[in-house]
Each structure stands twice: as C-alpha cells, then as structure tokens.
C-alpha cells in the first residue's frame with residue numbers, strides 16, 4: 001500500500017462506529033496519525049484498541065462533536081500529541097428516522113441541526129485558523145445524497161445535509177487561497193446503525209418507498225473510506241469545494 005498520508009495528523013469525529021470507524025482505519029493504513037472522537041465512550045475505546053492493534057498511532061477521546069468544548073479538546077489533542085492538524089473529517093451525525101416536517105418538534109430540529117450542521121460549522125471555524133497558520137490543511141465533511149435530493153431521509157436531516165454541502169463550498173471559496181481544501185462526500189445508503197429502521201416515521205416511510213425502487217444494494221462503510229483517503233491526500237490537490245457522490249448510481253436515476 002502506498003503511504004500517501006505519512007506524517008500527517010487526521011482528526012475523525014464519530015469514529016467509534018460505522019463510516020467514521022472505517023475512515024479512521026483507512027487513513028491509518030495510509031500512514032496518518034489519528035485523533036478519533038465519539039460521544040459514546042465504549043465505542044471510541046473499542047475503536048482505539050482495534051486501531052492500535054493494527055499498528056496505528058492513535059489518541060482517542062470522548063467528545064461531543066456538536067459543542068465548541070468537544071471540538072477544542074479534540075484539536076488540542078491533535079496539536080499536543082502529534083504537533084499538527086492536517087486532515088479534519090467531520091463525520092459525526094445522527095439519523096432523523098424519516099420524520100416529516102409536521103413531525104419535527106423544536107427540540108428535534110435543534111438537535112439534528114446542532115449535530116449534523118452546526119457541528120461541522122463549528123469544527124471548520126475552529127480548524128481554519130490552525131490550518132492558516134500551518135499554510136495548509138484539508139477538511140472533508142460527511143454530507144449525503146439527502147444534501148441535494150428530497151425524499152432520501154426525513155426533513156431535518158435533508159435540510160442539515162443541504163447545509164453541509166453549502167458550508168463546504170463556502171469554506172473552499174473563502175480559504176482556498178490560504179492553502180485549505182474543503183470537500184464533502186455524499187454516500188447513498190450505507191449499512192450502519194444510522195441507516196437502521198428503529199423508530200421510523202410512518203409518513204416518512206411512505207415517501208421512502210417511492211425512492212427506494214431504484215436504490216442499488218446498500219454500501220458497506222469500507223466502500224466509502226477510500227474516497228476520504230483520496231480527498232485527504234495530495235492526489236486530490238486540485239480538488240476543492242466539490243461534493244463527491246458515492247451511491248452506486250442511485251441519484252443518476
């Protein structure tokens with residue numbers, strides 16, 4: 001395996017499970033040192049142990065990716081333990097169980113937008129000054145095909161992921177000249193706990209049925225991670241502000 005990321009420090013939020021865990025493993029394989037975080041202590045500890053067993057240099061912490069404090073603690077670990085913050089993957093996210101607009105309470109709205117959109121915003125806002133000082137840095141946000149289509153999830157998630165794509169483009173334009181690249185990826189449906197069927201809205205499920213007719217088989221987290229490694233590496237040095245769709249052609253229909 002070519003070591004594209006040797007000597008670089010990557011921060012991955014929500015890395016205790018699913019796509020984030022696969023991304024962390026892939027970046028480590030490519031030579032990156034890792035700071036992984038998750039709000040769930042058991043998950044992040046297990047992921048840390050597995051990554052270490054695979055030979056990765058890794059620091060792990062329990063942190064809320066939606067809070068300024070959690071983000072600051074994670075970036076401090078990167079700087080203190082490894083001396084830089086080269087790659088930021090804003091991966092942490094929560095599902096909305098396909099709740100339609102009329103089913104979304106103020107509390108649910110605040111929670112979903114807080115984690116799925118404000119979290120990446122706060123992390124970008126905290127990372128950019130560090131990356132400007134370094135003269136370079138790469139940010140990769142987890143968007144979704146819900147970020148440019150309706151009916152691929154519930155209302156709040158759809159709105160938040162549309163915001164993530166906008167956030168990505170705005171950061172790319174505002175800080176590209178400072179050596180910072182900011183891109184996002186949009187997976188289709190990936191087999192993780194987020195895509196589980198518990199607590200689904202009946203109204204939302206009726207909408208889901210219409211779109212699912214053309215859905216290819218679900219992806220595995222390992223189908224998503226290589227794209228993040230590419231966007232993190234210099235192989236993508238001319239790629240900035242883009243949204244890379246990884247959905248086996250679902251939205252090509």
Ligand SMILES: NC(=O)c1ccc[n+]([C@@H]2O[C@H](COP(=O)([O-])OP(=O)(O)OC[C@H]3O[C@@H](n4cnc5c(N)ncnc54)[C@H](O)[C@@H]3O)[C@@H](O)[C@H]2O)c1
Nearest residue numbers: 014017018019039064065092093142144189190192193194
């Ligand atoms: N699974 C899919 O079909 C799919 C499709 C498109 C996009 N995505 C996006 O990919 C990302 C990862 O999703 P996944 O499917 O791996 O989900 P997952 O539920 O399997 O894993 C998400 C991880 O994030 C953690 N987390 C949740 N809230 C957090 C917070 N506030 N702070 C820190 N950690 C937190 C969870 O504990 C969990 O370990 C999300 O942004 C999601 O929206 C997923």
